[in-house]
Amino acid sequence: MIAGIIGATGYAGSELTRLLAGHPKLEKLLLSSVSFEGDRIENVYPNFLGRISAALLKPEEVVREADLVFAALPGGVGEDFAKAAVERKIPFIDLSADFRFDDDEETFRAWYGKAYVHPELRKFSVYGLPELNRKRIRELAAAGPVIIGNPGCYPTGASLGLFPALAKGLAASGAGPVIVDSASGITGGGREPQRSYHFPECSDSVSPYKVGAHRHTPEISRNMEMMAGEAASPPETKFPAPSLVFTPHLAPMNRGILSTIYIPLKKDSGIHEGRPRPPAAGTEALAAEIRQLYLDFYRDEPFVRILPAGIYAATNRVRQSNYCDISVHLDHSGSMLIVVSAIDNMVKGAAGQAVQNMNIVMGFEENSGLAAIPALF
Amino acid sequence: MIAGIIGATGYAGSELTRLLAGHPKLEKLLLSSVSFEGDRIENVYPNFLGRISAALLKPEEVVREADLVFAALPGGVGEDFAKAAVERKIPFIDLSADFRFDDDEETFRAWYGKAYVHPELRKFSVYGLPELNRKRIRELAAAGPVIIGNPGCYPTGASLGLFPALAKGLAASGAGPVIVDSASGITGGGREPQRSYHFPECSDSVSPYKVGAHRHTPEISRNMEMMAGEAASPPETKFPAPSLVFTPHLAPMNRGILSTIYIPLKKDSGIHEGRPRPPAAGTEALAAEIRQLYLDFYRDEPFVRILPAGIYAATNRVRQSNYCDISVHLDHSGSMLIVVSAIDNMVKGAAGQAVQNMNIVMGFEENSGLAAIPALF
Amino acid sequence: MIAGIIGATGYAGSELTRLLAGHPKLEKLLLSSVSFEGDRIENVYPNFLGRISAALLKPEEVVREADLVFAALPGGVGEDFAKAAVERKIPFIDLSADFRFDDDEETFRAWYGKAYVHPELRKFSVYGLPELNRKRIRELAAAGPVIIGNPGCYPTGASLGLFPALAKGLAASGAGPVIVDSASGITGGGREPQRSYHFPECSDSVSPYKVGAHRHTPEISRNMEMMAGEAASPPETKFPAPSLVFTPHLAPMNRGILSTIYIPLKKDSGIHEGRPRPPAAGTEALAAEIRQLYLDFYRDEPFVRILPAGIYAATNRVRQSNYCDISVHLDHSGSMLIVVSAIDNMVKGAAGQAVQNMNIVMGFEENSGLAAIPALF
């Protein structure tokens, strides 16, 4: 099988290149880059020297010859290639936001400020969060050409942390919004040097950005809706999804997203009743029960790990792997579920998940090419 | 004036030493250390060479000769010295939690697992958050010996972010808890090497700790109660304080605490009503209004800076200073107030605030010895 | 094949565990730990959860059942196990310094302050730098039980940077010592928390340590002697090895050793003759020539990469891989060869090289289990 990557020299593209070069099912990898067309990938990324050697072609050449195409391009740019792929009847896995909103072009337009280029392509597309949509991905892939809207980095960590609670109806109806407070490593900002990612401006410091205005908000929110609704389990727990508040932060690390997720368990007056006390035994028991529910929910998932009591999700434990680690906690009063998820933003949050989607689409073992055991340091 | 520091070789003690050595009103500094008694401070901290030179005495000697004593000791250890200071009628500024809970020994006992050593000392003590208690600090100091319970690091950043909203009654009654999600630099863990603070285990990673169980929870909660209650402004806005959820994280940086604070502005069903949209113009206007309210509220405070629209609080902008930077935002829907505060945990979160309290107690200019202009890097 | 690791819970041991768990030839992995005996590796390193699950046994059990044993123990502790392995006629790969000095117990004693426990074992042992000793390792392994003295981290990077220059007689005889100036990541200090590796004491800072007194000095020096002498190529270039000055530094990063190596090319008065000028064209030509010599010298080595002109060795380009990257330069005057080598101290500098040695001993492909493509970030 020949895989192609359009946009191979950005950070997501280079991570895809690295993962695919180690994938046992691939015979050949075709790469393109607008910025470095005509050069070679190992000159742009000398860390690949001796291992990956490939000319950087025009995207058209890649789409024409590959059996499956990944696009790691800026938004909007990839739709023409998606169209070409559909015409060639080959799968197209898109890492931009272009195919994440299915029919809901209105939401896409409201947040991304532009219309779909080829709206009709959405009948071939599916949101590629395997834990939520594996079945649909398979069905679509079986039916013909498929376009995968590979999830955003924050939405991946946030949604996986929320799914069991929403599907099982843990979040109290009408008890206030779910809050997702996330911190991302600096690779999330991509390869282009900018002041915000200039070492002296971001090292040794933490700060939020785009508060109340980050484009991943509607993606997480839509996922919550599906998880509480159609994917609810059992179906009768289906209930109105909670509303969402999402705040991203930048933390001085290379990789990783940690999401601390607050899910109100019951209607709480929110009124201070006497000074807080440390968690009671009952709180610990309830936490254990919910942790078990999470364990059961994800039992068959190859890339979700529910951490045992006493271990907190941390980004360094998933480094360079496709895992999403989840730890389950309660606040001191036992009325707020606090779920913490950790992913590698470049792997499960981007390139790894794209490979996972390729594996599903092609009928490979789902962890083919994704077998890296995370190193702590 | 002679100041003394008991526990000068821990991180908070050494920071106090550094700040006081540059204080224009001090003639002499007496230091003690249990771990390094008999040695000299410049041997323990060679960064002080040529600038600070002092023998490390017994704590008793310090308390006997100083005109004012700071204690940067583990909890429980300092009460005897506080007693001795009261007997000598000199001010005592305690950086542990021992004197932060006033009469409420029960809450202290519940979280710290021990009783007050000398409960009767609380009639001399006051919680030393100047922005909240400046008047009481002055009154007590005027009346005789005073003990300052210097605030915890997280409670300082969290409370300053919350005060205007609570005092002015912005938080909707019964709309759910306030959430404080904080990230701290590693100096917060103190000078003793531990696995959690071992470079390879905490660098390049973010993770939470003590979720639902951190001892700063009741301190923040009590502050919220006072801010919404007795310190409410105007007094008729006094209303039941919101309940609190507090989650601390460790971030790979030396100094700083960033707190992202979620304050529900109105009763919200919390139910997802259609997909989110980017913030409307009205939302921006409301944010500007609340930002102005914060500006007015802190207009005379020397160490609180309300950041203009478009600037997010970041820990690197307060580095080595006594400032608390606050930025004011709303979520996309305009129903959640998101306040972000940044402090240097070692300065405004510990030693700097202790110096500020000394300045108040002694009638010095409040920013004496605290005039450092923060460097960005 | 069953491999065993004694001392699996230290950093080198855990890295070995991670690499071996992904090795295609291993059927089983037996682990021991003194500190955590009776516990499980995935509890000590939760990053292994779901991937590596093994009880932590007694070392005796491991030596008794394994087909090959790795020891990642403090110096001196492993010799008894080496003896047991020899008796069982299985290979023993030791990551301590115990078997790095062959017959030269005197040098070992001078620097490590103790005698060999079982001196007679040295007839089975060989210094395990494959690029230098591959042939002897194979011969010994063919002849019976073999003990590999796996090289130190600094000596690996330094020696690989020096080998071609010494073997080819580039270093001018009598032109002064070779200087190796190295910077290591903090994992080099091991897993035990210490002040030097406490995040606030070592982050955002660089400093040297053990100047003129580091134990890797005689190991590098002995390697230089062999490289200039018996391994010289062609043999007639054999010449007295240069003397050595070695200075290690600590840099605020997790992994990696960068060694900047100064090799005098000709007898230089060392006397300033007029002010320096930028490198002339001839200097660039000479650098290119030496770079080519390095390329030719290492042409068949699977883990040494000679970087093209214009690319400097950097630790991030070898991260988590077994590569040693080498860049070749000259000073402005063209009289000093400056070779820069970069390795991952935990992989090529410890666990990876141990696996490479296992592969040689067992006749596996030399890069089995070592196929990770380095990620830049």
Place this chain on the structure above:
Amino acid sequence: MIAGIIGATGYAGSELTRLLAGHPKLEKLLLSSVSFEGDRIENVYPNFLGRISAALLKPEEVVREADLVFAALPGGVGEDFAKAAVERKIPFIDLSADFRFDDDEETFRAWYGKAYVHPELRKFSVYGLPELNRKRIRELAAAGPVIIGNPGCYPTGASLGLFPALAKGLAASGAGPVIVDSASGITGGGREPQRSYHFPECSDSVSPYKVGAHRHTPEISRNMEMMAGEAASPPETKFPAPSLVFTPHLAPMNRGILSTIYIPLKKDSGIHEGRPRPPAAGTEALAAEIRQLYLDFYRDEPFVRILPAGIYAATNRVRQSNYCDISVHLDHSGSMLIVVSAIDNMVKGAAGQAVQNMNIVMGFEENSGLAAIPALF
């Protein structure tokens, strides 16, 4: 007194702004910026909010109204302003390389690729390393308008580490070159975002750059010549300066330069004579003697600290201060002097030294405005 800064918004300019804003002798600070003309400094650096508030003027306005002008501009751009300052008979302190080479325009041209704009200005200029040239700076300033060529960052740390050894004739004549191996924090690269300083490309990694070709080479070399020659002490030790090899590295930290300096003490065959042994007692005694010589040499210098035996120079101990810390060592054989110097590249390596020069020129206390006590973290 009114000071002016041309180029106030670069990193060196902003650090100057911060230091001068705290200087007790200044009444007013005038700032200019080409990139941000018309804006205000506190908008460009919000860390200054509430402390420094100044419009960003045209450089001409600054030069016209100030009593002393600092220029923190790219090379070549400042000469016209220097000329204007000389005409107004006010001191001009230039942080670029334009005035570092005095009459030696040829060397300047060779390395910087351009000629002096106003060569005649060199009769007013002096190289501003106070420890070397304090007397000449004072004389020139007394005689009329003076232009200070403020030293480069690397040359400052390197030269201060070399001065006593060269002035006292410790370096053996003809024993080979002096090697300066330095590591700099990323602020050294300035404020403009570039790939090399993009967080994911430089964090968690060390690498060299411009090997054999860095422009600070001739500046260090010229300083060595002066230190071994005209500034030799006693003058009869005057001897030909050693030649120089200089290698800069980038380390993942914000501030600081660590220079490890190798000075051959005697003519050494450089031939390996038997395997190395740990340093003998005599070596320690010799190191102590040289350390004492350094102490004596710098006894009256306010900003040079010779560290006691057992303490290694480290960049975190001089952070945000004008200190140069120096530790003195020998290699294991006692034939190579290894001096390690640490400075804050933004302070003693740039803005702090400029303030020190202003203090000398104006007859202020030399440490006015430079009294910050370094914090370890």
